[in-house]
Amino acid sequence: MIDELLQPFAYEFFRNGVIVATLAGALCGGVGVYIVVRGMSYLTHGLSHAIFGGFAASALLGVSFLLGAGVWGIASALAINSVSRRRPIGADAAIGVVTTASFALGLILFALFGRSGRSFDAALFGSVLGVSTGSVIAILVVSVLVLGVVIFGYRPLLFTTFDPEVAAASGLRTSHIEALLMVVFAVSILVSMQVLGVTLIAAALVIPPTTARLLTHSFSKMLIISTAIGAACGFIGMNLSYHLDVQSGPGIVIVAALAFLIVYAVKRPSGMQRAIA
């Protein structure tokens, strides 16, 4: 039994896949907290679909996926941030406009110039097969940078997330901080997309924070718990996907969903708690 569980670790592609999936889970779990508490879960769907446009464009132009999709994703994130700051429009509509247009463009580019098949499926649902040493380095670098942003900018990020008006009144440049957060979201999605896929990355960004929120009322604890849940789901989900011979994205997401169901069943809010919520 143990030998069977350890058997895939003999392959380098799987070891890389597990490292990337675990880091992607942790990364998405951590940054997802800022998305969930801001009520911007829709952003995760939108941004990942926008980055898909960059994925297609990079394939068309023959440039590196990380470069093409990275530039495209960051541009989309900053466009959402800019449009959503215009009061009559709002964040949800801004996400809807910018990201669906970007996704549609990606689909057209794929249809006209791309090759459907394995790479298309991998982009949509994630794949362990394409995980190279370069992918491991990319997610490692992004994880360290994001960790640095969260640690060194903890209070300004929290203040801006919780109470942007008072944060601005206290002298914080909230527009810069919000733009920084959008870039963090974009690069985190970008480096995680390979194993999670466009269609399922939203779950990795939303389920661990939502599960962690059921376990704590503290923001700092929620960050830690959500990151740990994400990492565990990435590790277990990747192993599960190998043994069940399914794509990595669904494997990771189903583990996260099960973790949520278990915690929800145990920590289900009482009627009184729901009443005051």
Added chain:
Amino acid sequence: MRRSLNHEAGEPLVRIVDLSLSADRQPILEKINLTIEAGGLLGLVGPSGAGKTTLLRTITGTLRADTGSVEKRAGLSVGYVPQVETVNWNFPATVRECVLMARTSRRFAWPTSSERALLSGILARLGLDGLADRHIRELSGGQQQRVFIARALLRSPDLLLLDEPTSGVDVALRHELLHLLEELRADGMSIVLTTHDLNGVATHLPAVACINRSIIAQGPTPEVLTPETLELTYGASMQILEHAGLRLIVESPTHTHSPFGGDADPLLRNQQ
């Protein structure tokens, strides 16, 4: 436009000169002239939509005037307490986290030993000791209000701005809060608050400014809160009763503009 005032004796903390501001071509503030003195406790009163919160935002700098200027004393530290109705009570934040987040001179999550001492001192002073690890939603209305005052105080402000701090709290809590503000003022802090609580202003605040898009009147409370000024501010007739050394402001049963037409609310008319 922003200018700095000199830090000299007698110079006000903030001087607002001819400030006007509009949104979507609708004037919100017109030709506001207001001075906030050091060590003062000033109430801003006026009907809903009069521009009270907007005026506070021009002082904090989150809104820019179309014309006119807000002159602040150089190095002025401003604390801002928002309306509690605007707070997201489902946000995962304990009292400790909520208060500490505003001290952004330190960027890390964990506080220094001096911050811990400062935090526990402020929480104890505001009657919040023992509640640091509670979620903000688990507190009573008065405690929730004081958490946000504690957050502002942690920055040791020279000027404390409070937006509707007496809104939604009962009489006992309202008096407790106004006494706390008097204590803070006695410590040398300058305070400006917006409120709809005219009797609280009449009882506790030494100075008041009546605002309805422009400043109708400002100065010592007994001189400003007159039936004439109040009618100009609110568009409704009010009377001021003196009882046991207290000034009580009551809506006049006559000349009340009924939203349904006629001169007075029929219920009030029956009481005449």
